[in-house]
Amino acid sequence: MSIPEAVVEAVRAARHILVVTGAGVSAESGVPTFREAQTGLWEQFDPHELATPEAFLRDPELIWRWYHWRRELVSRVRPNPGHYALAELARLVPGLTLITQNVDGLHQRAGSEDVVEFHGNLFEDRCFAEGCVVTNGDMDAPAPHCPGCGGLLRPGVVWFGEAIPPQALHTAGQAAAKCDVFLSVGTSSLVWPAAGLGDAARESGAMLIEINPDATTLTDRVHHYLQGKSGEVLPELISSIARD
Ligand code: OAD
Numbered sequence: 001m002s003i004p005e006a007v008v009e010a011v012r013a014a015r016h017i018l019v020v021t022g023a024g025v026s027a028e029s030g031v032p033t034f035r036e037a038q039t040g041l042w043e044q045f046d047p048h049e050l051a052t053p054e055a056f057l058r059d060p061e062l063i064w065r066w067y068h069w070r071r072e073l074v075s076r077v078r079p080n081p082g083h084y085a086l087a088e089l090a091r092l093v094p095g096l097t098l099i100t101q102n103v104d105g106l107h108q109r110a111g112s113e114d115v116v117e118f119h120g121n122l123f124e125d126r127c128f129a130e131g132c133v134v135t136n137g138d139m140d141a142p143a144p145h146c147p148g149c150g151g152l153l154r155p156g157v158v159w160f161g162e163a164i165p166p167q168a169l170h171t172a173g174q175a176a177a178k179c180d181v182f183l184s185v186g187t188s189s190l191v192w193p194a195a196g197l198g199d200a201a202r203e204s205g206a207m208l209i210e211i212n213p214d215a216t217t218l219t220d221r222v223h224h225y226l227q228g229k230s231g232e233v234l235p236e237l238i239s240s241i242a243r244d
Contacts, residue, residue, distance in 0.1 A: 001233060003240040007224050010181050010207045011241050016095035018172075018179035019086060020197055021230075024186020024212060026106050028080040028231040031073065035188055051159045056128070060143040060152055067155040071122055074104045082185070083110035085234035092241060097175035099168070101187060101194050103157045116168045118194055124156025164193060176200035184210045186230045189218040198222070 011017065023033035034042045045066075049055050056063045087110045090096040098115050100107055103122040107115045125134045125144065129151035144153040158164060172193075176182070182201035189195045198218050202208050208222040211233045219225050226233050 001226065001228050001236060003226065003233075003237050004224055007207075007209055007226070007237070008240045010209075011089075011093070011237065014093055014179075014181040016097070016175070016179045017089070017093055017181045017183060018175040018197070018201055018206070019089070019096065019098045019183045019185060020187060020194060021086070021098070021100045021102060021107070021185045022187025022189075022194075023102060025082050025086075025100075025230045026077075026080070026102055026104055027186065028082065028229060029077040029106060031077060031102075031104055031106070033186075035190070047160055051157075052161055053128075053159055056152075056154055056159070060154075063155075064143055067122065067157075074106075074122060077106075079106045079110035080231045082230035082232075082234045083107055083112070085230075085238045086185075087111035088238050089234075092238070097171065097179070099172050099175070099194070099197070101191065116171050118158070118164055118168050118172070120155075120157040120165070122155060122157060125153045126156045128152040128154045169193065172197055173200070176206075177204050179204070179206045182206045182208045184208070184212070184216075184218055184222070185234070186212060187216070189216045 027033055032039055032041050034040050037043060050063060050066050083106050086098060090112060098107060098112050099118055100115055101118050103119055105121060105123060127134055127146040127149060129149055134146055134153055146153050176197050179201050182198055184198055198208055209224045210218055210222040211226045211230050213227060213229055
C-alpha cells in the first residue's frame with residue numbers, strides 16, 4: 001500500500017509518538033492472536049479457565065502446562081518485519097514510547113528499547129504470594145515453588161481481573177498526554193485500559209493512525225486507517241519517512 005502523504009508528514013514532524021501494539025503485530029511471526037475466528041486462542045480456550053488467579057489456584061499444574069506450551073511456541077519464532085520497523089522508527093524520531101499488550105518479548109528481540117509491557121512477560125516467574133520476580137525457581141517442576149518463601153510461582157503475566165503494573169500505567173498516561181502521533185498496531189482495542197489510550201491521545205490533540213487488516217472499535221475515530229498487515233505496512237511507512 002502507499003502511505004498517505006499526511007501520515008508521512010505527521011510522522012516526520014512528530015516530537016513524540018505513542019505506539020500501542022497487540023497480538024496482531026506478532027501474528028506474522030506465527031504467534032496466535034486471541035480473538036480472531038478459527039485461530040484466536042480465546043476461540044479455542046476459555047480465558048476464565050486459564051487466565052485468572054482463581055483458575056491458577058484451582059489447578060496450578062494445568063495453568064503451568066498452558067504457559068509452558070506458550071513459552072515453547074514463542075521461543076521457536078522470530079520477530080517479523082513489523083517488529084524491526086518499530087525498532088527503526090524509534091531511531092528516526094526524537095521521542096517514542098512503545099507500549100505492548102504482548103507478553104512474547106518479540107519487540108525487545110527486534111531491538112526496541114524501553115518497551116512498556118502492559119500485560120507482563122511470558123518468560124518471567126513471579127511469586128504468587130509476594131509478587132516478586134524469581135529467576136532461580138525450579139522451572140522443570142509441574143508447579144514450581146518460590147525458593148524464598150516456598151509459595152507457588154506463577155507466570156509473570158497480567159490475568160483477567162488483575163491490575164496493570166502501576167509504572168506501565170503511569171508511563172502510558174504521560175505518553176498519551178504528550179504525543180503528537182498515536183499509532184495503534186495489531187490490536188482489537190477491546191481490552192481496557194489499553195483500549196482507552198487512543199481516545200486519551202486524541203483529546204490531547206494527537207493524530208490517530210491505525211494499522212490492522214480488519215477494522216476495530218477504534219477505526220471510526222482514527223484520522224488515518226492503514227488497512228493491512230503490520231509486517232507489510234510498517235516497513236512501507238519507514239521507507240516513506242526515510243526517503244528524501
Ligand atoms: P486480539 O486477538 O483481540 O486482536 C488481534 C488484532 O490483530 C485483531 O484486530 C486483528 O485484526 C489484528 N491482526 C491480525 N493479523 C494482523 C497482522 N498481520 N498485522 C496487524 N494486525 C493484525 O489481540 P489484542 O488486541 O492484543 O490480554 O488483545 C488484547 C489482550 O487480550 C491481550 O493482551 C490478552 C488478551 O486477553 C491478556 O492476556 C491480559
